[in-house]
Amino acid sequence: MDHAANRYLGVLTSPGKEAPAGDSEPFFRRLSLHGAAAGIEVIVFSPDGISFEYETVDGFLYNPAESAWREGTFPLPAVLYDRCFCSSAAEQRLYRRQLNRLHGLPGIRFLGGGLRGKWDVQRLLAADPALAPHLPLTRRLTAMRRLERWLELYGAAFLKPEGGMHGKGALHVYRSPGSDYPWSVRGRDRANRPVRHDFGTVQEMLGWVRGFIGNRRYLLQQYLPLTTTDGTAYDIRSLMQKDGRGLWKLTGMVVRTGGPGSVTSNLHGGGTARAAEAFLKEQFPARASGRLMKTLSVLSHRIALILESSHGRLAELGIDFGVCRDGRIHILEVNSKPGRAAFQSIDGGETARSAASNPVRYAAYLLRTQREPAGATSLGG
Structure with missing residues (x-):
């Protein structure tokens, strides 16, 4: 294959050979339109649509004239953008197998790699x-006895799966002295449904948590009261992306508020989105809110530098921050496949448009250059 003449950006998506649909379709469509403006054709395909023998993919190309996706067979794109999310162990095995083969092909580059698990990122x-x-105090949950000791010391804990997303499986466990049911659990199950249980003894609570977690790896984390003055849970999503010069840029920040009774603020759990700067001005004095915005920006750039120095080239990061009532900032989580739905409802969609155009700009940069895939920094890579 003549990779030098290859102007395709391939978007690797969830297994299945159906046309793009659902929550990700608008984003893929915007990618395609930005790609067309830059002379790059965006192909959406899944791991099971790759032919390594012929170096082709069966996928979909957006046709703006018909406002529809056209199915076809295309050359294996020279630059790949990994947006694949697996819903089963079988899909995960297929994805890993194909990903390893793609990484071994000469002339094929990924916009960026992925992050290791949450515990590795934390360290x-x-x-x-x-x-x-x-960083909030965090430990691996290796046994229920560790959770019991933690609760004896702090009275509350936040539990989250090492490989989870969208707030699924996250739990707030806490003690309520003086109640007939002094132990409580609030959170969301693996299907993102609300969880609410109260227990008469610590052993009953620990037994339920043990059954809920099963064999999954979990982190035990300091519970932080990250709420507004009226008690609404919220966090701040910072979106860091590479631009058309291969440099890290802060695309935008948005506040995500939690749904009623939610322990997380993810939109998948029923939350809403607000512009970060205006929201912080409502919650803090003007000078304090300005300092918070500046510190959040500095931390976002620093996190991108640190993680890229140990993971090799990255393309974008979604960084979740929490801010306590006294103004302390906490780094909650970092995601290398960030969602961007929250940005669609602020500033007239301007940030959402930038979030879709930046991967195309960075792909164009990679197509113009011949850089090594590992060890890149914000100086370009």
């Missing part, structure tokens, strides 16, 4: 003196 960030003060 990498904790090793940086500038970031460590902003």
Whole structure:
């Protein structure tokens, strides 16, 4: 294949050979339109649509004249954008197998790689003196006895799966002295449905948590009261992306508020989105809100640098922050396949448009250059 003449950006999506649909379709459509403006054809395909023998993919190309996706067979794209989310162990095995083969092909480059698990990311960030003060106390949940001791010390804990997303499986466990049911659990199950249970004894609560977690790996984390003055849970999503020069840029920040009774603020759990700067001005004095915005920006850039230095080239990061009532900022989570639905409802969609155009700009940069895939920094890569 003549990779030099290949102007395709391939979007690797969830297994299945159906045309793009659902929550991700608008984003793929915007990618395609931005690609067309840059002279790049965007092909959406899944792991089971790859032919390594012929170096082709069966996928979909958006046709703006018909406002529809056209199915076809296309050359294996020279640059790949991994937006694949697997819903089963079988899909995960297929995805990993195909991904490994794609990484081994000469002339094929990914916009960026993925992050290791949440625990590994936590340890990498904790090793940086500038970031460590902003990390909540976190341990691996290796046994229920560890959770019991934690609750004896702190009275509350936040539990989250090491490989979870969208707030699924997250739990707030806490003690309510003086009640007939002094132990409570609030959160969301694996299907993102609300969870609410109260227990008469600590052993009853621990038994339920053990059954809920099963064999999954979980993190035990300091519970932070990240709420507004009226008690609404919220966090701040910062979107860092590479631009058309291969440099890290802060695309935007948005506040996500939780649904009624929610322990997380993810939109998939019923939350809403607000512009970050205006929201913080409502919650903090003007000078304090300005300092918060500046610090959030500095931390976002620092996190991107630290993680890229240990993971190799990255293309974008969704960074979730929490802000306590006293103004302390906490780094909650980092995602290398960030959702961007929250940005669609702020600033007239301007940030959402940038979030869709930046991957195309970065793909154009990679097509113009010949850089090694590992060890890249914000100086370009």
